Amino acid sequence: MGNFLDCLKDDYPDINFKLGDGFYWSPLSKTVIYTDIKSKVNSEWTLLHEISHAVLDHKGYKNDLELLAMEVSAWVKAKEISTKYDIKIDENHIQNCLDTYRNWLHLRSTCPECGIRTLQIDKKTYRCHNCHTVWKVTSERFCRPYRKIENESKKSPEKLSQVTFV
Numbered sequence: 586m587g588n589f590l591d592c593l594k595d596d597y598p599d600i601n602f603k604l605g606d607g608f609y610w611s612p613l614s615k616t617v618i619y620t621d622i623k624s625k626v627n628s629e630w631t632l633l634h635e636i637s638h639a640v641l642d643h644k645g646y647k648n649d650l651e652l653l654a655m656e657v658s659a660w661v662k663a664k665e666i667s668t669k670y671d672i673k674i675d676e677n678h679i680q681n682c683l684d685t686y687r688n689w690l691h692l693r694s695t696c697p698e699c700g701i702r703t704l705q706i707d708k709k710t711y712r713c714h715n716c717h718t719v720w721k722v723t724s725e726r727f728c729r730p731y732r733k734i735e736n737e738s739k740k741s742p743e744k745l746s747q748v749t750f751v
């Protein structure tokens with residue numbers, strides 16, 4: 586992945602790249618965090634995906650649907666960028682990644698009382714239009730997709746810049 590990473594650094598001088606414990610985009614520091622797992626064949630795809638979040642200037646989202654839409658657009662962008670590097674991102678890989686989000690969204694948005702799929706009323710709350718049950722969801726996602734920066738100010742937990750994208 587070394588040469589590819591060097592190419593990306595040259596082509597995207599406005600983005601910082603930092604070796605870390607996973608792949609994600611941090612809008613606050615304009616940094617793509619990556620991990621160099623040599624056995625992981627799709628690390629190039631993931632890297633392109635994170636760069637796409639950066640290129641699309643993804644900073645935050647108002648609700649779960651918007652997050653899903655951002656994930657979709659980041660993959661569309663990644664495919665577009667990939668042609669420049671002669672990389673072919675497997676469509677199944679993309680759909681698998683998005684399915685993880687879709688399943689997560691489905692679980693969160695299904696009413697625990699009557700099983701109807703409902704709409705979110707704010708970032709942490711869903712309300713069933715059928716039986717009027719209200720439930721809270723956490724900002725935690727399946728695998729650290731939403732990470733609050735440590736020592737965050739308690740006064741502004743919703744500050745957009747504290748969100749990261751995977």
Ligand SMILES: [Zn+2]
Nearest residue numbers: 696699713716
């Ligand atoms: Zn219900």
Ligand SMILES: [Zn+2]
Nearest residue numbers: 656659750751
């Ligand atoms: Zn993503």
